[in-house]
Amino acid sequence: MFKFKTPSKKTKKIMSEVALGNNNTNFEESCCEKIRKLTEKEEVKITSSGNNSIFIALAAIKGDIIVPDQGGWHGFKQIAKFLNKNIITLKTDLGLINPNYMDDLNIKEGSALIYTSFAGYCAEQDTKNITKYCKNNDIITIEDSSAGIGDKENKLGKYSDIILASTGSPKIINVGQGGFIATNNKEIFKNTTMPEKLSKTSEIVCSGIDSELENIEEKLELTLNATNYLKKHIHNTLHSNKRGINVIIPHNDAKSISWNLKKTLKTDKSGFITTCPNYNRVKQKAIAIEVKNLNYKCLKKEYLDKIINEIKINNLQ
Numbered sequence: 001m002f003k004f005k006t007p008s009k010k011t012k013k014i015m016s017e018v019a020l021g022n023n024n025t026n027f028e029e030s031c032c033e034k035i036r037k038l039t040e041k042e043e044v045k046i047t048s049s050g051n052n053s054i055f056i057a058l059a060a061i062k063g064d065i066i067v068p069d070q071g072g073w074h075g076f077k078q079i080a081k082f083l084n085k086n087i088i089t090l091k092t093d094l095g096l097i098n099p100n101y102m103d104d105l106n107i108k109e110g111s112a113l114i115y116t117s118f119a120g121y122c123a124e125q126d127t128k129n130i131t132k133y134c135k136n137n138d139i140i141t142i143e144d145s146s147a148g149i150g151d152k153e154n155k156l157g158k159y160s161d162i163i164l165a166s167t168g169s170p171k172i173i174n175v176g177q178g179g180f181i182a183t184n185n186k187e188i189f190k191n192t193t194m195p196e197k198l199s200k201t202s203e204i205v206c207s208g209i210d211s212e213l214e215n216i217e218e219k220l221e222l223t224l225n226a227t228n229y230l231k232k233h234i235h236n237t238l239h240s241n242k243r244g245i246n247v248i249i250p251h252n253d254a255k256s257i258s259w260n261l262k263k264t265l266k267t268d269k270s271g272f273i274t275t276c277p278n279y280n281r282v283k284q285k286a287i288a289i290e291v292k293n294l295n296y297k298c299l300k301k302e303y304l305d306k307i308i309n310e311i312k313i314n315n316l317q
Contacts, residue, residue: 002267002303003295005170011211015175018207027203031180031210038149038216039163041182045189046209048201050146050166050179051075054114055083057142057162057181059192063111064088066102066139070283071095071119073144094238094282095119097126099133112140117148117156120281121246121292122227123239124148124156131159146171146179147245147292150216162188167209170271170293172220172245175208177201219296220245226299227291233308238282245292248276249311254285257314261287264310269293 007015017023032044047053058065058079065080066088072095080087088111091101096119113134118124127143134141141160148156149165149172157163164181167173178201181188223245230247231240238248251257254275261273271293276286289307291299 002265002272002298004267004269004272004293005174005295007169007174007176007208007212011175011208014211015204015208018204023207025207027207027210031206031213034210034213035180035182038157038213039145039182040158041163041184043184043186043189044180044182046201046206047179047181048205049177050144050164050168051079053164053166053179053181054079054142054144056192057164057188058085058112058114059083060188060190061085061110061112061140063108066090066105066107066111066113068092068095068097068115068119070279071123071281072114072116072279074279076114076144092119094123094284096123096239096242097130099130102133102137102139107137107139109138110140112142114142114144116144116146117151118244119239120248120288121147121290122237122244122248122281122288123242124244127156127159131161146173148220149173150213150220152217152221161185167205167212172223172292173209173212173216175205175212178205178209180209222296222299223292226294226304229301229304230289230291230307234311238286246281247289247291248281248286249289250284250286252285254287258287260314261310264313265307 035044054075065085067076069089069092131141142162143160145157145163146165162183165179167175167178169176224243227244231237258273258275272290274288277283281288
């Protein structure tokens with residue numbers, strides 16, 4: 001059986017010790033320092049969730065909120081609407097952002113583009129090119145790096161003006177709750193309308209984040225390599241030449257085939273096989289294999305080969 005990610009035994013032990021008052025380490029400062037190094041941002045706050053991090057960022061924006069037409073996170077639009085922000089939808093190439101598509105948009109001063117490190121989790125964004133364009137056009141960049149933090153190639157989770165993440169489950173930083181926001185602009189925290197007491201998290205969660213940040217680069221790399229292996233052996237995946245942490249396979253009969261895969265590729269939780277169209281993935285009929293959700297022990301060749309075999313049996317390639 002395929003198993004989902006859970007916090008490591010070390011993380012659970014540390015969080016239990018803090019809950020019992022048996023560990024007096026300042027974990028909030030410790031994990032903030034680790035995030036500073038990973039994101040190359042000086043101002044870091046730990047929050048109660050990824051959505052609270054998004055709220056803090058968007059609430060500080062004075063202009064429009066630009067969101068990708070697919071491959072993002074539905075919370076971007078929901079939170080922007082709640083804040084009464086004007087939303088501009090940006091056309092993408094199946095989730096991948098092409099900055100040139102912004103040339104014809106009427107974007108007011110003080111606006112921001114919010115996007116995820118990976119389009120639909122299946123293809124890395126060109127964050128360097130995106131942020132270069134936005135800087136030249138006075139657009140703030142907000143990157144949801146829940147899946148991209150710890151990138152060994154230093155392409156993700158660094159260039160954008162604001163880096164934020166969820167540390168809920170199942171994420172690369174897998175604590176079960178919490179999140180963070182990092183920036184070099186102190187004004188972001190001054191300008192937001194989110195009361196700090198509503199976004200603050202506990203020292204228990206901070207201890208979990210601090211523990212899960214250890215070897216984060218290796219954890220992400222393991223997931224990327226597993227996904228790359230699947231893409232090499234499944235020949236009709238979207239964005240097959242891009243790094244990603246899930247595999248999306250277009251198919252007109254996605255619902256029935258996904259049901260077959262769920263029966264054979266059994267997991268201890270739901271959410272390993274998902275279907276599209278789905279704003280958070282792509283807006284076309286497809287099946288998504290959520291590699292990112294799997295326990296790291298299930299990213300070995302024997303498990304990956306089982307996925308490939310079932311894909312072949314169901315005539316998905």
